[in-house]
Amino acid sequence: MKKNWKVRPEDKDYQAFLLETNKKLGAFLSFSFNEAMTGDGEFQGIPLAVKDNIAVKNQPLTCASKLLENLVSPYDATVVSRLKDKGAVVIGKTNLDEFGMGSSNQDSALAETFNPWDPLVVPGGSSGGSAAAVAAGMVPLAIGTDTGGSVRQPAMFTGVFGFKPTYGVVSRYGLTAYASSLEVPGFIARSVEWIKLALELTAGADPHDQTTTSDVLAEVRPIKKIGYLKVDDGLSPVMAAAYREHIEAWKDLGYVLMPVDIPALEYAVPAYYTIATAEASANLARFTGIRYGVRPDYAQNPQELVKKARTAGFGREVKRRILLGTYVLRSGFQDQYYHRAQKIRTIIRGDFNRVFEKVDILLMPVYPTQAFPRGESGLSHLQQKLADKFTVGANLTGIPAISIPAGVRDGLPLGFQLLAPALHDRDLIQMAQLWESKTSIPAPPNYPPRWED
Amino acid sequence: MESFIGLEIHIHLATETKLFCGCRARFGDEPNTNVCPVCLGYPGTLPVANQQALFLGYVVARALNCELSPRTVFERKNYFYPDLPKNYQISQYEHPIGRNGFIMVPLPGGEVRKVRIHDAHLEEDAGKMIHAGDMSLIDYNRAGYPLMEIVTEPDLKTGEEAEAFLIHFQRVIRYLKVSDGNMEEGSMRCDANVSVNFPGKGLGTKVEIKNLNSSRFVKKALNFEIQRQIGVLKQGGTIRQETRLWNENRDLTEVMRTKEMANDYRYFPEPDMPPFEPDPVFLEKVEKAQTELPDRKKARFVNDYRISEESAEFLIASRYVADYFEEVVQIGIEPALVASWLSGDVQKLLNRHGLTLDTSPMSARRLGQLLRLLNEERIHGKIAKKLAELVFEEDRDPEIIMREKGLEQIVDFDVLRGFIKNVADEYPAVIHSIKNGDERQRGFLIGKIMEKSQGRAHPQKLQKLFDDFLSEVTA
Ligand SMILES: [Zn+2]
Numbered sequence: 001m002k003k004n005w006k007v008r009p010e011d012k013d014y015q016a017f018l019l020e021t022n023k024k025l026g027a028f029l030s031f032s033f034n035e036a037m038t039g040d041g042e043f044q045g046i047p048l049a050v051k052d053n054i055a056v057k058n059q060p061l062t063c064a065s066k067l068l069e070n071l072v073s074p075y076d077a078t079v080v081s082r083l084k085d086k087g088a089v090v091i092g093k094t095n096l097d098e099f100g101m102g103s104s105n106q107d108s109a110l111a112e113t114f115n116p117w118d119p120l121v122v123p124g125g126s127s128g129g130s131a132a133a134v135a136a137g138m139v140p141l142a143i144g145t146d147t148g149g150s151v152r153q154p155a156m157f158t159g160v161f162g163f164k165p166t167y168g169v170v171s172r173y174g175l176t177a178y179a180s181s182l183e184v185p186g187f188i189a190r191s192v193e194w195i196k197l198a199l200e201l202t203a204g205a206d207p208h209d210q211t212t213t214s215d216v217l218a219e220v221r222p223i224k225k226i227g228y229l230k231v232d233d234g235l236s237p238v239m240a241a242a243y244r245e246h247i248e249a250w251k252d253l254g255y256v257l258m259p260v261d262i263p264a265l266e267y268a269v270p271a272y273y274t275i276a277t278a279e280a281s282a283n284l285a286r287f288t289g290i291r292y293g294v295r296p297d298y299a300q301n302p303q304e305l306v307k308k309a310r311t312a313g314f315g316r317e318v319k320r321r322i323l324l325g326t327y328v329l330r331s332g333f334q335d336q337y338y339h340r341a342q343k344i345r346t347i348i349r350g351d352f353n354r355v356f357e358k359v360d361i362l363l364m365p366v367y368p369t370q371a372f373p374r375g376e377s378g379l380s381h382l383q384q385k386l387a388d389k390f391t392v393g394a395n396l397t398g399i400p401a402i403s404i405p406a407g408v409r410d411g412l413p414l415g416f417q418l419l420a421p422a423l424h425d426r427d428l429i430q431m432a433q434l435w436e437s438k439t440s441i442p443a444p445p446n447y448p449p450r451w452e453d
Numbered sequence: 454m455e456s457f458i459g460l461e462i463h464i465h466l467a468t469e470t471k472l473f474c475g476c477r478a479r480f481g482d483e484p485n486t487n488v489c490p491v492c493l494g495y496p497g498t499l500p501v502a503n504q505q506a507l508f509l510g511y512v513v514a515r516a517l518n519c520e521l522s523p524r525t526v527f528e529r530k531n532y533f534y535p536d537l538p539k540n541y542q543i544s545q546y547e548h549p550i551g552r553n554g555f556i557m558v559p560l561p562g563g564e565v566r567k568v569r570i571h572d573a574h575l576e577e578d579a580g581k582m583i584h585a586g587d588m589s590l591i592d593y594n595r596a597g598y599p600l601m602e603i604v605t606e607p608d609l610k611t612g613e614e615a616e617a618f619l620i621h622f623q624r625v626i627r628y629l630k631v632s633d634g635n636m637e638e639g640s641m642r643c644d645a646n647v648s649v650n651f652p653g654k655g656l657g658t659k660v661e662i663k664n665l666n667s668s669r670f671v672k673k674a675l676n677f678e679i680q681r682q683i684g685v686l687k688q689g690g691t692i693r694q695e696t697r698l699w700n701e702n703r704d705l706t707e708v709m710r711t712k713e714m715a716n717d718y719r720y721f722p723e724p725d726m727p728p729f730e731p732d733p734v735f736l737e738k739v740e741k742a743q744t745e746l747p748d749r750k751k752a753r754f755v756n757d758y759r760i761s762e763e764s765a766e767f768l769i770a771s772r773y774v775a776d777y778f779e780e781v782v783q784i785g786i787e788p789a790l791v792a793s794w795l796s797g798d799v800q801k802l803l804n805r806h807g808l809t810l811d812t813s814p815m816s817a818r819r820l821g822q823l824l825r826l827l828n829e830e831r832i833h834g835k836i837a838k839k840l841a842e843l844v845f846e847e848d849r850d851p852e853i854i855m856r857e858k859g860l861e862q863i864v865d866f867d868v869l870r871g872f873i874k875n876v877a878d879e880y881p882a883v884i885h886s887i888k889n890g891d892e893r894q895r896g897f898l899i900g901k902i903m904e905k906s907q908g909r910a911h912p913q914k915l916q917k918l919f920d921d922f923l924s925e926v927t928a
Contacts, residue, residue, distance in 0.1 A: 053496075055495075055497045063496065068496070073496075074495065075495070075498075077497060172497075173498070173499050174497040174498075176496035176497045180724035181724035207501065208501060209499050209725075210500075210501055210502065210725065210726045211725060211727065278721060279721075279724060281719075282531055282539075282540075282541045282721070285533065285539060285540035285541055286494040286496070286540055288533075288540065290535055290591070291493050291494065291495075292493075292495065301589070302582070302589050303533075303535075305535075326719070329531070329719035329721055330717055330719060331717050331719065334721070338721060
């Protein structure tokens with residue numbers, strides 16, 4: 001791979017550009033300009049943005065929560081150390097919805113992130129900071145986490161590529177757990193080549209993560225048939241029209257396009273939120289301010305200390321999800337909620353398997369709308385959750401998915417996602433690269449591309 | 454009244470490292486030195502199951518005759534406690550390593566009871582909270598230590614039976630070398646549940662007793678609790694389902710929490726670790742790690758070696774002593790002799806030096822050598838005792854010490870005759886009176902001759918030669 005690198009992390013002009021841009025966008029929560037390069041290889045001197053719920057040694061690990069505002073990570077996530085080993089330098093940590101719980105970055109307790117395309121709309125989430133940083137050309141590649149679409153949706157909202165690998169292919173060690181059985185690290189870039197490289201360098205079993213698979217990624221298959229999800233309603237008019245055009249575009253590229261149904265997708269959102277919040281209620285129990293994090297000055301006893309720390313430290317949406325998760329796991333109610341959700345998950349998996357018996361690749365919307373307005377005129381928390389319908393399927397089934405930019409309408413990016421059977425991640429990379437070569441990937445008006453030829 | 458006791462026993466497994474991270478599993482170090490991001494519950498860390506702990510877990514479950522799970526699953530047990538870093542404990546629930554087992558326990562009075570095992574599962578230990586003045590401090594060295602919990606059915610009736618169970622159980626796990634089972638140091642802990650009912654009415658309302666930190670407390674606490682419940686029932690009262698704590702200072706149980714205060718642990722399968730499915734090679738290793746357990750060994754010792762029940766009981770109390778005993782017997786020494794030396798002279802010396810057999814200079818080989826010297830009449834009994842002392846003091850082989858110090862018995866007739874002659878010359882009057890039939894003086898002279906030989910004269914041979922001497926003198 002040949003790239004004409006224009007800037008390097010130690011470059012003062014580059015640092016000034018980052019600081020200047022971040023004033024406008026709030027993509028980063030922290031920078032680490034003194035970070036030394038520790039590896040050697042394909043990523044020699046390449047600045048990397050890392051979502052602030054992923055551990056980078058000696059850098060903050062706030063998860064955009066007040067409770068962890070003062071936490072510095074004592075270790076590197078595997079996905080980070082594998083890229084560092086190849087020469088990458090983590091230039092800073094990016095904003096997110098607190099603990100990854102949200103799809104707008106408005107649920108960050110620490111900062112606001114703006115969409116480089118339009119400061120009045122959200123950058124998406126929860127990896128909104130990572131997506132905004134890439135879209136604005138601050139970094140060539142960012143690492144995010146995708147629990148229910150948290151990489152793909154902000155990538156779409158900001159007009160870049162967002163890739164979610166097969167569950168178990170890239171280690172979760174170092175990802176602050178929100179929903180362990182659903183989430184994976186993901187990559188965001190304007191050029192698919194970066195994602196391809198990152199995937200190849202980070203994939204593979206990790207002794208620190210027993211859920212990583214020893215199976216290797218499948219070789220690229222010849223792709224002929226693309227199934228597209230039939231969507232009768234639920235998309236905004238702009239998105240519905242763009243979806244039809246996008247299907248035609250693939251036909252024009254010579255693929256056979258077939259409509260497919262995934263009936264169980266109707267139940268995906270409730271099943272997803274049941275499982276995600278159940279796991280979250282346990283995963284977030286460790287945050288008490290006792291061993292690390294923000295601790296109240298005084299408490300009568302340890303129990304009161306924990307209560308005070310969590311009351312003051314967690315935001316509303318986080319508390320809501322912990323409560324919901326605690327509720328669905330109560331003894332005597334697990335059959336009604338948690339076990340039922342797991343059954344739905346199995347059914348959805350079956351539906352996807354049946355689809356992949358007929359087609360090689362699946363095409364779907366990422367989100368029902370383009371990036372929505374900030375604040376009151378945007379989507380409520382409930383509307384945001386319902387809108388996760390198209391993204392959570394890949395998380396419930398563990399299969400890979402990539403969101404690809406598909407033009408601009410009304411000044412905002414459009415995008416759709418391709419999905420493949422488990423371990424066929426390379427098919428998606430190849431398809432995205434083909435798409436990239438046949439179309440132009442637009443950049444936000446004030447942020448010209450910086451990292452590509 | 455009938456009483457029913459079930460026990461929940463926790464043992465620390467003797468692994469090198471903790472259950473889910475690479476930290477050393479070791480007691481008594483400086484607080485918070487055997488810790489890492491994983492066992493401190495840092496965000497993003499993940500547990501990795503310790504294969505040695507899983508192995509030891511299966512070894513225990515197999516020894517307790519459990520059905521072994523072909524697919525064992527870790528689950529999260531959710532509750533907030535400051536010394537529990539993640540505020541959930543990784544434990545097992547639906548698919549423990551073993552279930553439906555049993556163990557044969559010799560009870561006081563001679564009965565051997567079959568005590569059923571409900572299940573045996575693995576889990577992580579918590580840290581330790583210490584209250585110091587107006588501060589609470591937590592040491593996480595113990596957090597993540599591998600624990601095995603063994604839950605029995607309510608097949609025991611009295612505090613004495615529970616105590617006997619624990620002593621037997623402790624021997625079993627020590628035999629298996631899976632845990633040191635030390636209750637004082639907390640590497641074996643016990644909770645109990647007790648219920649009492651009118652005869653024939655089945656189990657009563659279950660009360661859980663915690664904080665039973667020695668087998669003696671177990672006996673006292675359970676007997677107290679049984680009497681308390683009988684008292685309540687006899688006065689027409691009802692037993693409340695609750696958890697009580699043994700107060701060792703006041704010798705009674707006190708309410709800790711009632712049923713209403715009980716936690717809902719919200720168990721669910723641990724998403725960070727796949728289920729463990731033992732393969733045939735693993736199970737074969739588990740089978741190979743099984744060993745003859747104390748009760749069997751005792752029966753075999755009595756039967757094969759013709760030693761008394763009492764001697765056998767002494768020998769099998771520790772697997773080390775039992776193995777040591779058999780090693781000496783292998784050398785070709787009479788089993789009864791070995792057993793009596795082990796429980797007698799060797800034990801006395803161990804006590805005197807504050808040692809245990811495995812740390813003492815008297816190895817099985819050395820004891821074998823010593824007893825062979827005795828058997829071959831190269832030393833006599835008194836010298837053997839002296840030699841044993843010297844082995845403890847000098848940490849050298851008995852035969853070498855014997856040679857160096859010239860302790861070997863004197864059997865040479867000419868040398869012995871020389872001693873007799875010398876003494877006879879010194880005490881002609883005494884010889885005269887013996888010749889005249891005063892047998893009382895005989896012992897005195899033999900003693901003097903022995904003294905001349907520095908205690909080394911072969912006693913029987915000396916007697917014989919002395920008799921010969923007397924008859925010669927008379928003639
Ligand atoms: Zn550790």
